[in-house]
Amino acid sequence: MYEILERRRLVPNLHLLRVRAPETARACRPGQFIMVMIGPDGERVPLSIADWDAVEGSVTAVFLIVGTSTQKLARLRAGDRLHVCAGPLGKPSEIAGFGTVLLVAGCYGIAALYPAARALRQAGNRLVLLADVKAGHLLYWEDRYRNLCDRIVVASRDPGAPFQEFASHAVSNVAAKEASLGRVLVSGCAYLLAAVSEATRPLGLRTIVSLNPIMVDGTGMCGACRCSIGGNTRFACVDGPDFDGHQVDWPELFRRRAAYLDDEVRSLCRFEKESLP
Amino acid sequence: MKAVIDGRVFEAPGKTTILEAARRLGLDIPTLCDHPRLEPAASCRMCLVEISGRRDPVPACATVLEDGMHVATDTPALRELRRGVLEMILAEHPSACLVCADRNACREPKEGIRKTVEPTGCVLCPKDGRCRLQDTAAAVGLERIVFPEAPRSAEPRRDDPLIDRDGGLCILCGLCVRVCRDLRGASVLTFVGRGGRTTVGTALDLTLLESGCLFCGACVDVCPTGALLERAARHVRPDERKPLLCALCGEGCLLQAEFDRGRLLGTRPAPGPANRGQACVKGRFLVADILGHPSRLTGPLARRDGTLVPVSWPDALTAAAAGLRSSDGPFEAVGSAQDSCEDLWALHELGREGFASGRFSIAEPPSPLEVIRKAAGVEAGEGWPDVPNAGLAAMKTILVFDEDLPVTAPILGLEVHQAVQQGARLIVFGPGESCLDRCAKVRVRAGLESAAEFLLEILAGLARTAAGPGHPGRAELGPAARMKPEESSRAERAVFKEKASRAAVILEKRKPAAFIFGPRFAAGTQGRRNAAALWNLARLTGAVLIPVAWEANARGAQALFGGGGKNGCEGAPLPAAGSLLLAGDGPPPPCREGAFIVVAAAYESGALEAADVVLPRTLFAEQDGTWVNREGRIQRMRAAVPAPGEARPLWRMAVDLARAIGSGGPSASAAGEILAGIEKERPSFAGASRAWPDEKPVFLSATAVSRTGFASVPEAGECSAAEEGSRDPDDVHGLRAGAVLKSLRAVRRR
Structure with a gap:
C-alpha cells in the first residue's frame, strides 16, 4: 500500500498526486512513468512522473480526469492509500547537450515534461517552453519553468496571448527565432503530439513525443500499448514512451486509443449513477 | 393588428410578441433565454431588434408587436450589438474551441477525453453539438474572442444525485431559475451573489437535495449550455431517438428515448399532449434503470421437484395449460391497473371465456x-x-x-x-x-x-x-x-x-x-x-x-371494467380460486390450498415463491399498447425498447395460454386487434385505435353524470381507518423502485 501525501486540483480537470514510494523515488529518471492501482480490483493507470523527492521518498504525478479510475483517483485525499504504485517504468528520456531544446507541452504534459526540462537545463541546454492552454487561467507550474527556461511562450485562445492558435501553428514561428534548435520534446494529448510532429517535419527538427496509448501492465507483457514506429511494432511501455514523432503511425494510435471507448463510457455511466454522495 | 417585420407583413388578431411573430414568419432571431412556457425575462439580450421611430433596440421576446410597427431583426448595427453581447457572455464561458482553427481536426482524437468532468472547451463538453450557445455563436458569426476568459465559479458541484452543476459553464440566462420557480413551483434554484460574482445556486449554498429539489430535471432540459447536466448520461451520445410513453404513474407523459446502437441510454421529456415538455424524476432520469434493472426476468421458469428451473416458452406454456386445466375450483386472472388496456382485456377474456368458472380482477384496491x-x-x-x-x-x-x-x-x-x-x-x-x-x-x-x-x-x-x-x-x-x-x-x-x-x-x-x-x-x-x-x-x-390514481392505466381499467378493484369482493364472497394467473402486484386473492399458480412477472419478487410457472413479461416501453391517463386521454404507443431476453407482452401470454388450453379466450396476433375488440365492446373507447401521440387527441367519450343528488355520508362509527398497506407510488410491477434504486431512494429522502 502506498500512502498519498497530497492530492489537489491544480486547474480544471488536472490533479496533482504525490505518493510515498521511496524505492521508486530513488530510481526515477526524466520521461518515465508509474503505474497505479486504486484498489485491488481496479484497473492499472499509467501516469507520467512529474517530479520526485528521493529524500522524502515521494513521487509526484499530474493526471487528467478522463474516466472512472481517474475520477476515483481524484476523490482520494492525503492519508488514503493506493493499492499499487509500480515504477519507474519505461525508458528514460535522452538527456544530452542539444543546444536549444523546444519543449511543447499541454494538459498533463506541462507537468510531465518538467523532469526532462530540469535535466536538460543541468546538461547545459537553452530551453524554450511552448505551453498550449485553452485559456490563461488553465496554465500551471509556470513558476517552476521560469527558473529553468530562457523563454516561455503561451499559446492560448485568450486575447493578448502571443499566439492565439493551437500550439502546432506556433511551432515554426517559435523555432524561427531560435538559432541552434537541436530538439523538440512534446508531451500532452495525442492530438498535440501528432499536430506538433507534423508541424516540425518540414522543418527537419528532431521531435521526440511522449506517447500515451492504452496500457495495461506497463512491463511489456500484454502488448496493449503496441504502436507502429517507422513500420515496426513497438511497445510504448518498454520501448518508449519516448519515440520519434515523425515515425509514429498516428491514425493507428488514435484508433487504438478509442478501442475501448464504449466500455469506458459504460463503466463511467455506471460509476456516475452508483457513486452517490 | 398588422405590422411589418423585415419588410414582410404580419397580421394576427391577438397579442403576440415580436419574437413569436418573427418565428411565425420563418425569421430566425437568436435567443438564449426564451421558453415557450415561461414569461419572457429578456436577460440574454440576444434578441434585440430595431423598431422604426424608437431610439434604442428592444428585446423581441418581451416586446409586444403593435399595430403599424415596422421592425428590423437583422441589420449591421444589430449584428454588431449581438456580437458584442455574445462576446461578453463568452468572457465567462470556455470559448477557446469556438474560435479555434483546429476544432474539427481535434474532435475525433479527443473523443476519449470527453469523459472528463470539467469541460474547458467545446470538444470536452457533453453538450458539444447540441448547445444553444454554440448555435448562437454560429448564427451571430463569432470570429474572435475579445475578453480573456474569467470563469465565474470554481469547481463543479457534483454532490447531488442525478444532476451535476457546473457554474463555470453558466451564462446566467436564468432559464433554470425561472422554470424551477415559475413552472414547477419548486423554487430550489436561485441567483446567488451579486454583480460579477452572481451564480446560479441554492439558498445557503446547500445541495439540491437539502434544498427540497424533486429532481424533475426541468432545469437540465432548459439549460442552453452544459452548466446543468444529467450526470449518468453526460458522457454518452445517442445515435437514435424514439417516442416512448411513460407508464410509471397516471400522467401519461410522452418522452423521447435515446439509444446508442439499440441500447437505451435514457429519456427526456417530449412536448407530448399531456406533459407539454415536462416530466418527473422517474420519467426524466430513471426509465432506463427501471427497465434494465438486474432483477428483470428474462426467461420462463417452471417448478420441478420443488424448485423453479429455466424452461423454454413452449414447455412453460404446456406446463401452465396442463396445471390450469386440471386444477379444481374456479380460475382467476389478476391484472394490474399499471397494465395496458390490451393486456387487461386479454386477461379478462381468458378469465371470462377460457374457463367455465373463470373470473378476472385487478390487484390494486378500487381507484x-x-x-x-x-x-x-x-x-x-x-x-x-x-x-x-x-x-x-x-x-x-x-x-x-x-x-x-x-x-x-x-x-x-x-x-x-x-x-x-x-x-x-x-x-x-x-x-x-x-x-x-x-x-x-x-x-x-x-x-x-x-x-x-x-x-x-x-x-x-x-x-x-x-x-x-x-x-x-x-x-x-x-x-x-x-x-x-x-x-x-x-x-x-x-x-x-x-x-x-x-x-x-x-x-x-x-x-x-x-x-x-x-x-x-x-x-x-x-x-x-x-x-x-x-x-x-x-x-x-x-x-x-x-x-x-397512482397507476398508469387506472383510468383505463375503470373504463373497461367499471373500476377494477377486487371484482366480486363486495357482496357475496366468491368461492376460493383453484388456479390463478397473477399478473398484478399485490396480495393474491383467496385461493384453495395447493392451487395452481401461474405468475406473469417482470421482476424477481416474493410472488414467485408460490408460483408453479413463471412467465417473463415486458413492460410499458417494450410492447405495443394503449394506456388511458388521468385526464381520460387514450394514448397508443409502439414498442420502443427491446424486450429483455425472452419476455413477452401479457396479452400475448393470455392468447398463447388460451391456445394451449384449447378453449375459448383471446385470440390476436397484434395488440391492435385486441384494441379493435375493445372498441367494439366498450363504446367509451370509440376512436382508440387512432389515439397515436401525433394524431388528434382521443379521450374516453365522457358523459355528464346523470346523478345530481347528494349522497348519504356513513356515520364515523361505521368507518374504520384506512388499511394503509404497503402501497407506494414508486412501485413498478413489483419492483420497489423507491427502495432499490439508490438515486430515487435519495431523492425521496428515504
Missing part, C-alpha cells in the same frame, strides 16, 4: 374514481366527466387532499401551481408535506380520518346559504350536514372550524373549483365517508372532481 362513484351512487355503466390538464387554468379554487402531487401526479401538480400563479386559491388538507404547501391559502394539517369532518364543516356552513329549501337534494344533505363532529380538544376544534370556515368563504366566492383527491383519501371504509362528503360538497359548489 379513487371508483370509490367516489360508488359513494355517490353513480350507475356502473355511466361515464365520468374527466378534467383535462388545460381545464385547471380556469379554476379559481383548488382543494387538494393529502396527495403530494409533485410526487404522485407531477404534471397535475404543475398545472395546479400554474393555476395558483394565475390567481386560483389553493386549499391543502393532509398530514404530509409538499412544495405546493407554500402557495396554499388555507393549509389544514390533519389526518385523512378527519377529512370528512372538515368537509362536513364546510358543508354545514355553505348549506345554510347556498342550498336553500329549493335546492335539489336538500333533504339528503340535511342529515349529513348536521352530523356530529369527532371528539377532539377544544383548541384543535377551534382551529379546525376556523380553517373550514375560511375554506367555505373561498369556495363560496371563487368559482369554479376543483377537488383533487387520491388513493389515500379514498382508502378503506373511511374513504367512502370522505368520498361521500366530497361528492356532496362538489354538488353544492358545482366543483369538478379530479381523482388521482
Whole structure:
C-alpha cells in the first residue's frame, strides 16, 4: 500500500498526486512513468512522473480526469492509500547537450515534461517552453519553468496571448527565432503530439513525443500499448514512451486509443449513477 | 393588428410578441433565454431588434408587436450589438474551441477525453453539438474572442444525485431559475451573489437535495449550455431517438428515448399532449434503470421437484395449460391497473371465456374514481366527466387532499401551481408535506380520518346559504350536514372550524373549483365517508372532481371494467380460486390450498415463491399498447425498447395460454386487434385505435353524470381507518423502485 501525501486540483480537470514510494523515488529518471492501482480490483493507470523527492521518498504525478479510475483517483485525499504504485517504468528520456531544446507541452504534459526540462537545463541546454492552454487561467507550474527556461511562450485562445492558435501553428514561428534548435520534446494529448510532429517535419527538427496509448501492465507483457514506429511494432511501455514523432503511425494510435471507448463510457455511466454522495 | 417585420407583413388578431411573430414568419432571431412556457425575462439580450421611430433596440421576446410597427431583426448595427453581447457572455464561458482553427481536426482524437468532468472547451463538453450557445455563436458569426476568459465559479458541484452543476459553464440566462420557480413551483434554484460574482445556486449554498429539489430535471432540459447536466448520461451520445410513453404513474407523459446502437441510454421529456415538455424524476432520469434493472426476468421458469428451473416458452406454456386445466375450483386472472388496456382485456377474456368458472380482477384496491362513484351512487355503466390538464387554468379554487402531487401526479401538480400563479386559491388538507404547501391559502394539517369532518364543516356552513329549501337534494344533505363532529380538544376544534370556515368563504366566492383527491383519501371504509362528503360538497359548489390514481392505466381499467378493484369482493364472497394467473402486484386473492399458480412477472419478487410457472413479461416501453391517463386521454404507443431476453407482452401470454388450453379466450396476433375488440365492446373507447401521440387527441367519450343528488355520508362509527398497506407510488410491477434504486431512494429522502 502506498500512502498519498497530497492530492489537489491544480486547474480544471488536472490533479496533482504525490505518493510515498521511496524505492521508486530513488530510481526515477526524466520521461518515465508509474503505474497505479486504486484498489485491488481496479484497473492499472499509467501516469507520467512529474517530479520526485528521493529524500522524502515521494513521487509526484499530474493526471487528467478522463474516466472512472481517474475520477476515483481524484476523490482520494492525503492519508488514503493506493493499492499499487509500480515504477519507474519505461525508458528514460535522452538527456544530452542539444543546444536549444523546444519543449511543447499541454494538459498533463506541462507537468510531465518538467523532469526532462530540469535535466536538460543541468546538461547545459537553452530551453524554450511552448505551453498550449485553452485559456490563461488553465496554465500551471509556470513558476517552476521560469527558473529553468530562457523563454516561455503561451499559446492560448485568450486575447493578448502571443499566439492565439493551437500550439502546432506556433511551432515554426517559435523555432524561427531560435538559432541552434537541436530538439523538440512534446508531451500532452495525442492530438498535440501528432499536430506538433507534423508541424516540425518540414522543418527537419528532431521531435521526440511522449506517447500515451492504452496500457495495461506497463512491463511489456500484454502488448496493449503496441504502436507502429517507422513500420515496426513497438511497445510504448518498454520501448518508449519516448519515440520519434515523425515515425509514429498516428491514425493507428488514435484508433487504438478509442478501442475501448464504449466500455469506458459504460463503466463511467455506471460509476456516475452508483457513486452517490 | 398588422405590422411589418423585415419588410414582410404580419397580421394576427391577438397579442403576440415580436419574437413569436418573427418565428411565425420563418425569421430566425437568436435567443438564449426564451421558453415557450415561461414569461419572457429578456436577460440574454440576444434578441434585440430595431423598431422604426424608437431610439434604442428592444428585446423581441418581451416586446409586444403593435399595430403599424415596422421592425428590423437583422441589420449591421444589430449584428454588431449581438456580437458584442455574445462576446461578453463568452468572457465567462470556455470559448477557446469556438474560435479555434483546429476544432474539427481535434474532435475525433479527443473523443476519449470527453469523459472528463470539467469541460474547458467545446470538444470536452457533453453538450458539444447540441448547445444553444454554440448555435448562437454560429448564427451571430463569432470570429474572435475579445475578453480573456474569467470563469465565474470554481469547481463543479457534483454532490447531488442525478444532476451535476457546473457554474463555470453558466451564462446566467436564468432559464433554470425561472422554470424551477415559475413552472414547477419548486423554487430550489436561485441567483446567488451579486454583480460579477452572481451564480446560479441554492439558498445557503446547500445541495439540491437539502434544498427540497424533486429532481424533475426541468432545469437540465432548459439549460442552453452544459452548466446543468444529467450526470449518468453526460458522457454518452445517442445515435437514435424514439417516442416512448411513460407508464410509471397516471400522467401519461410522452418522452423521447435515446439509444446508442439499440441500447437505451435514457429519456427526456417530449412536448407530448399531456406533459407539454415536462416530466418527473422517474420519467426524466430513471426509465432506463427501471427497465434494465438486474432483477428483470428474462426467461420462463417452471417448478420441478420443488424448485423453479429455466424452461423454454413452449414447455412453460404446456406446463401452465396442463396445471390450469386440471386444477379444481374456479380460475382467476389478476391484472394490474399499471397494465395496458390490451393486456387487461386479454386477461379478462381468458378469465371470462377460457374457463367455465373463470373470473378476472385487478390487484390494486378500487381507484379513487371508483370509490367516489360508488359513494355517490353513480350507475356502473355511466361515464365520468374527466378534467383535462388545460381545464385547471380556469379554476379559481383548488382543494387538494393529502396527495403530494409533485410526487404522485407531477404534471397535475404543475398545472395546479400554474393555476395558483394565475390567481386560483389553493386549499391543502393532509398530514404530509409538499412544495405546493407554500402557495396554499388555507393549509389544514390533519389526518385523512378527519377529512370528512372538515368537509362536513364546510358543508354545514355553505348549506345554510347556498342550498336553500329549493335546492335539489336538500333533504339528503340535511342529515349529513348536521352530523356530529369527532371528539377532539377544544383548541384543535377551534382551529379546525376556523380553517373550514375560511375554506367555505373561498369556495363560496371563487368559482369554479376543483377537488383533487387520491388513493389515500379514498382508502378503506373511511374513504367512502370522505368520498361521500366530497361528492356532496362538489354538488353544492358545482366543483369538478379530479381523482388521482397512482397507476398508469387506472383510468383505463375503470373504463373497461367499471373500476377494477377486487371484482366480486363486495357482496357475496366468491368461492376460493383453484388456479390463478397473477399478473398484478399485490396480495393474491383467496385461493384453495395447493392451487395452481401461474405468475406473469417482470421482476424477481416474493410472488414467485408460490408460483408453479413463471412467465417473463415486458413492460410499458417494450410492447405495443394503449394506456388511458388521468385526464381520460387514450394514448397508443409502439414498442420502443427491446424486450429483455425472452419476455413477452401479457396479452400475448393470455392468447398463447388460451391456445394451449384449447378453449375459448383471446385470440390476436397484434395488440391492435385486441384494441379493435375493445372498441367494439366498450363504446367509451370509440376512436382508440387512432389515439397515436401525433394524431388528434382521443379521450374516453365522457358523459355528464346523470346523478345530481347528494349522497348519504356513513356515520364515523361505521368507518374504520384506512388499511394503509404497503402501497407506494414508486412501485413498478413489483419492483420497489423507491427502495432499490439508490438515486430515487435519495431523492425521496428515504
